[in-house]
Amino acid sequence: MSDRPRILIAGGGVGGLALAQALRRDGLDVAVYEQDPTPTIRNQGYRIHIDANGNAALRTCLASEALDLVRRTSGVNGDLVAGYTHRLEEVTTQTFPGIADDEITNVDRNAFRQGLLSGLADVVHFGRTVAGYRITGSGRVRVEFAEGGGEEGDLLVGADGVGSAVRRRLLPHATVKDLGVRCVYGRMTINETTDALIPEAFNRGLSWVADDKGLGAGFAPVRFRSRPEGASDYLMTTLIGTPERLGTSDEDLFKLPPQDLWKITVEATTDWHPAVRELFAHADADTFFPIAIRAGERVDAWKSGPVTLLGDAIHTMPPAGGVGANTALQDAATLADELLAAVRGEKSLIDAVAAYERTMLPRGFDTVDNSLRMAGRMFGTAD
Ligand SMILES: Cc1cc2nc3c(=O)[nH]c(=O)nc-3n(C[C@H](O)[C@H](O)[C@H](O)COP(=O)(O)OP(=O)(O)OC[C@H]3O[C@@H](n4cnc5c(N)ncnc54)[C@H](O)[C@@H]3O)c2cc1C
Numbered sequence: 001m002s003d004r005p006r007i008l009i010a011g012g013g014v015g016g017l018a019l020a021q022a023l024r025r026d027g028l029d030v031a032v033y034e035q036d037p038t039p040t041i042r043n044q045g046y047r048i049h050i051d052a053n054g055n056a057a058l059r060t061c062l063a064s065e066a067l068d069l070v071r072r073t074s075g076v077n078g079d080l081v082a083g084y085t086h087r088l089e090e091v092t093t094q095t096f097p098g099i100a101d102d103e104i105t106n107v108d109r110n111a112f113r114q115g116l117l118s119g120l121a122d123v124v125h126f127g128r129t130v131a132g133y134r135i136t137g138s139g140r141v142r143v144e145f146a147e148g149g150g151e152e153g154d155l156l157v158g159a160d161g162v163g164s165a166v167r168r169r170l171l172p173h174a175t176v177k178d179l180g181v182r183c184v185y186g187r188m189t190i191n192e193t194t195d196a197l198i199p200e201a202f203n204r205g206l207s208w209v210a211d212d213k214g215l216g217a218g219f220a221p222v223r224f225r226s227r228p229e230g231a232s233d234y235l236m237t238t239l240i241g242t243p244e245r246l247g248t249s250d251e252d253l254f255k256l257p258p259q260d261l262w263k264i265t266v267e268a269t270t271d272w273h274p275a276v277r278e279l280f281a282h283a284d285a286d287t288f289f290p291i292a293i294r295a296g297e298r299v300d301a302w303k304s305g306p307v308t309l310l311g312d313a314i315h316t317m318p319p320a321g322g323v324g325a326n327t328a329l330q331d332a333a334t335l336a337d338e339l340l341a342a343v344r345g346e347k348s349l350i351d352a353v354a355a356y357e358r359t360m361l362p363r364g365f366d367t368v369d370n371s372l373r374m375a376g377r378m379f380g381t382a383d
Pocket residue numbers: 010011012013014015016033034035036045046047048049050128129130131159160161162163164165185291310311312313319321322323324325326327328
């Protein structure tokens with residue numbers, strides 16, 4: 001290995017890009033391989049809640065210009081998480097007073113990705129799908145692309161999300177459990193008409209509404225501090241339940257066009273409070289998509305080497321706790337710190353990877369367990 005190890009990152013999502021930012025800022029040789037053909041090809045979803053851990057990790061990983069861009073294009077801070085019955089009777093409220101203006105509490109996923117990509121144009125390679133890897137005779141790692149060809153480096157970081165090709169090769173025994181619950185996400189553009197429909201408390205953070213028949217819904221606004229070109233403020237909506245409760249088969253749910261998913265949302269909530277129904281009724285029907293709620297099952301530590309994992313690739317979790325992205329950011333910050341210590345000569349690269357894994361694994365899976373407990377309370381899942 002040279003003084004400046006070459007770090008290969010599979011996946012240009014939340015964690016992979018944050019890691020690339022940190023390594024690039026400190027002059028490491030880094031390359032990110034992302035399967036999406038372009039940064040904007042696919043809408044990756046809507047609002048992401050950023051917590052104190054996520055803020056700290058962003059400060060660790062990002063150069064000030066990138067952090068400023070992420071902050072500028074983040075959502076206006078909220079200070080409330082509240083739960084209601086489907087008749088809109090308040091059940092729980094939690095307030096978070098005194099959040100500093102330079103803290104980020106929510107981001108739009110696309111705007112966030114643009115912020116994380118800033119300054120990385122020559123580092124991130126789009127349209128490269130990591131299919132696998134092999135360890136070379138000299139102990140380096142060669143990543144292989146589905147499109148053909150490959151690249152060699154000193155460390156491969158699998159930051160390639162829940163379906164990670166790197167995890168499948170490194171830890172073939174690791175499993176991701178399907179919790180049997182589905183979310184249908186959508187959004188309502190906020191304009192003069194729809195703004196008036198949003199209950200005042202719903203503007204202040206995350207609002208959770210649940211009926212007594214196993215159906216839940218979440219609402220959270222993104223009101224950009226500074227609106228990125230082409231973006232508009234919106235209220236994220238999500239409906240959560242088993243396929244049966246949503247009134248469709250699981251197979252159909254994932255084949256339905258967005259407009260039909262919107263219809264499912266409207267029809268499943270006909271006996272809910274009119275103020276909630278209005279939000280679904282005015283949502284943009286072409287923005288709806290389904291996701292399966294899954295959780296990574298705890299794996300034992302493995303012998304550290306020139307391949308490691310980060311974020312959802314190792315510890316995916318239900319979105320109930322709103323911490324998956326925050327945990328991926330923490331992983332990026334921890335791994336960056338360790339790799340930089342290796343570059344300063346304080347430890348070997350493999351010792352740095354081992355130290356990262358000793359922190360990442362228990363932290364990641366404890367967070368999965370917490371998210372499962374929250375999911376159990378919110379979605380009625382067995383765990
Ligand atoms: C609807 C929804 C709402 C959520 N809300 C929140 C929230 O409010 N707060 C929160 O903290 N978390 C939230 N999460 C979870 C959060 O999005 C994830 O935990 C987070 O994105 C994980 O980051 P990551 O970098 O590990 O993976 P990702 O961000 O998923 O990035 C993985 C990247 O790898 C790429 N990739 C995949 N396979 C390959 C391959 N073979 N080769 C190359 N590239 C590949 C993908 O295209 C993607 O860009 C939510 C998740 C969902 C689905």
